[in-house]
Amino acid sequence: MTDRPRRRDILKAAAGGAALAAPLGAPWGAFAQEAAGAALSAEQLPGGLIAVRGAGGAVVAGAEADGLVLVDGGAKEHSVALLEYLARETGQDRVKTLFNTHWHLEQTGSNETVGAAGGNIVAHENTRLWLSHDFHLWWQNRDYQARPAEALPTETIYDHGTAPFGGGQIEFGYMLQSHTDGDIYVRFPEANVIASGGVGVSDTWPVIDWGTGGWIGGVLDGLAVLIEASDDETLIVPAHGPTIRKADLVEQHEMYTTITARLAELMRKSYGFADVLAAEPTAEFNDRWGDPEQFITLAYRSIWGHIRNDRRVSTI
Numbered sequence: 576m577t578d579r580p581r582r583r584d585i586l587k588a589a590a591g592g593a594a595l596a597a598p599l600g601a602p603w604g605a606f607a608q609e610a611a612g613a614a615l616s617a618e619q620l621p622g623g624l625i626a627v628r629g630a631g632g633a634v635v636a637g638a639e640a641d642g643l644v645l646v647d648g649g650a651k652e653h654s655v656a657l658l659e660y661l662a663r664e665t666g667q668d669r670v671k672t673l674f675n676t677h678w679h680l681e682q683t684g685s686n687e688t689v690g691a692a693g694g695n696i697v698a699h700e701n702t703r704l705w706l707s708h709d710f711h712l713w714w715q716n717r718d719y720q721a722r723p724a725e726a727l728p729t730e731t732i733y734d735h736g737t738a739p740f741g742g743g744q745i746e747f748g749y750m751l752q753s754h755t756d757g758d759i760y761v762r763f764p765e766a767n768v769i770a771s772g773g774v775g776v777s778d779t780w781p782v783i784d785w786g787t788g789g790w791i792g793g794v795l796d797g798l799a800v801l802i803e804a805s806d807d808e809t810l811i812v813p814a815h816g817p818t819i820r821k822a823d824l825v826e827q828h829e830m831y832t833t834i835t836a837r838l839a840e841l842m843r844k845s846y847g848f849a850d851v852l853a854a855e856p857t858a859e860f861n862d863r864w865g866d867p868e869q870f871i872t873l874a875y876r877s878i879w880g881h882i883r884n885d886r887r888v889s890t891i
């Protein structure tokens with residue numbers, strides 16, 4: 576929330592009168608983590624790239640003579656400030672290519688502006704489908720409307736693709752059904768930087784958005800894809816949290832493997848949500864990653880669609 580506010584933080588914010596992006600009626604109603612109005616900041620990365628934070632989700636940017644390449648565009652309410660900030664930081668105000676790592680509003684809030692100005696928008700085909708239809712996201716109890724034509728991806732992939740950048744090639748690829756069913760990473764080989772979107776989140780538990788195809792086993796798959804694409808020097812910029820390295824991805828993969836096995840065992844015992852929370856399947860990790868209630872609930876629910884087709888969680 577910003578990909579996921581913790582519930583108690585939402586309640587705290589509400590009590591303090593802070594403006595909220597989403598209604599409080601639903602549990603964990605919003606996807607956003609940074610407070611509205613948070614200052615934008617830039618982390619300098621190799622190869623002249625920058626990671627901008629404070630726009631709802633991390634934005635990785637690189638400038639060429641004919642325009643900017645952006646990985647994600649922040650949330651709509653931050654878009655004007657983000658694009659002005661990028662122009663000041665890079666000296667380039669035209670966005671020629673915008674990657675959407677997934678459909679969430681914290682990643683796609685600049686699509687209308689970039690698309691209307693003639694920029695290319697690149698995403699997984701499933702991301703284009705979510706953006707182009709009305710749907711109800713059950714775990715948020717929230718309706719999402721189809722985005723206007725200019726906000727839709729102009730180029731989609733199923734597996735992987737490349738694009739010219741800086742005299743070399745940007746590589747981008749599918750991370751399977753991890754955070755949603757349309758997550759892609761974008762790799763800048765010369766800089767040895769990867770923008771990883773909703774996978775590899777490094778400051779709190781990830782959102783398992785099972786309503787649009789994410790699931791806990793897919794988080795393992797997505798992390799495995801990132802680990803394969805990284806070496807020990809690679810800098811990985813997730814949508815939320817600080818820049819991390821391959822060793823952090825490996826640590827996350829080990830942790831989620833442990834948790835997935837525990838959740839699968841509880842599923843085999845037909846535990847309900849209250850009993851699963853009481854069983855504390857993340858107990859030794861909570862000091863590092865925070866209140867696990869939302870994560871456990873979404874992760875457990877996410878298994879339901881896979882108990883017949885994935886040996887990691889099979890109950891038969």
Ligand SMILES: [Zn+2]
Nearest residue numbers: 578677679773
């Ligand atoms: Zn997300």
